[in-house]
Amino acid sequence: MGHADDELAIRSLAAAYTDAVNRRDGEGMAAVYAPDGILEAPSAGSPVQGIEKLAKRFKRLVEEEREFLMQLTHSGVVEIDGDRATARWWFSEIKRPTGKGFEYILGTYQDEVVRLKSGWRFARRTVAAPFRWKLPSDGISTQDLPQFLALTGLPST
Template identity: 40%
Template sequence: MDEKLVQQLMDEMAIRSLADKFSDAANRKDGAMFQSLWADDGEWVIGEPINRQFSGKAGMSESVVHMLGLWDFFVQLTGPGVVLVEGDRAFARFYVNEIARGHDGKGNYNLSMYEDELVKEDSQWLFLKRTYHTIYQDAPDYRGLVLGVPEIPTALRMKAMNR
């Protein structure tokens, strides 16, 4: 394989991993990991029906932990996506499936798509802008038992943040 193709595959794999880490950080309400995924001047846009916008990775980290604290449980699963790399910039699209239940007992189910702009800084891909588009939303009755996401060992968490 030629070097250019190898680099393209490595970049695409790193970007897919970044999207997976985003879901993992949200599922575990891990503000530090969430913050590590963004460029300093990153922008997170959540479209209809929520219509919220966040700028700067420190503020986004606090906001996501607060928002996720409103749920008894929240699970986001990253699905298929498309990645286009252009040097140290990239564009991607990932579909996500979200299941949650609020403290009030109301369920929330979303099928959505993230539209991403990414930048490579110090050999690491980061989100520059992440825009969330809801495709389908429902409010099912989730009456099941919530056990929560188990803690992961600190060493594994740190390795995940540094990849």
Template identity: 35%
Template sequence: MAFDGPAEDQVAIRALIDGYTDAVFRRDPHDWGATWTEDALWNLMGTQVRGREAIVGLWTQAMAGFPFVAFFAQVGSISVDGDRATGRVYTHEYLELADGSVSRPIGQYLDVYTRTADGWRFAERHFSVLKETHRP
């Protein structure tokens, strides 16, 4: 089943994903970083970064290369098991590059969420691009 576990946990995880998405639009490293656990793992198409501080550093560096970013997320699945959950999230991005060209990747995150004292957080995010188009 695509959605499994207590409804209140599923709603809280969706709020986590929405907060992440909003922080990308606002380019807010503090709020974006707060969605991760301290020892989280971010796997971007095979490049693995461990730890919130390193993850935020990579994200901040990457975002500096885009004059404009739009990021949309669609939840495909959430399965909650106690204080751990897994999920699948599809993404559509609009990335304006410094040279004025545009990239529009459609991607997928395979996630692991952990319940913390501050609520649900990303423990792992594994991203892959499903399709990407470019426009000069």
């Protein structure tokens, strides 16, 4: 696999995670990690390590803790060094924690990525979301979402 192929595979890995987030697929969110992969979100407490614990955490997030979650991954940089790489991705997110109002977030993922027999996987993702705004609830309705958002698990029109 050449350098360009490796970079494309790592970019696809980040895209697969975001796709799983938006489909509300906790198992899919965990599947992009190495078996002993780590998610570190300092604002959310202790790091979570291991694919089983990650899957459990992500399933709880999308099934119980978020009524709505839509994430967009923006620009990213990837630096490859043999079978290891680092990457940084900027993201935005609109979420509605269960029982609360909508929030808009801007943040980054700082990634350590490793090549396994199964392909590139996240060895460690550190997420920081320093920019957060509560959105006004007036005029926001999940009942008016287009059909394609049915993938998120929300009722569509």
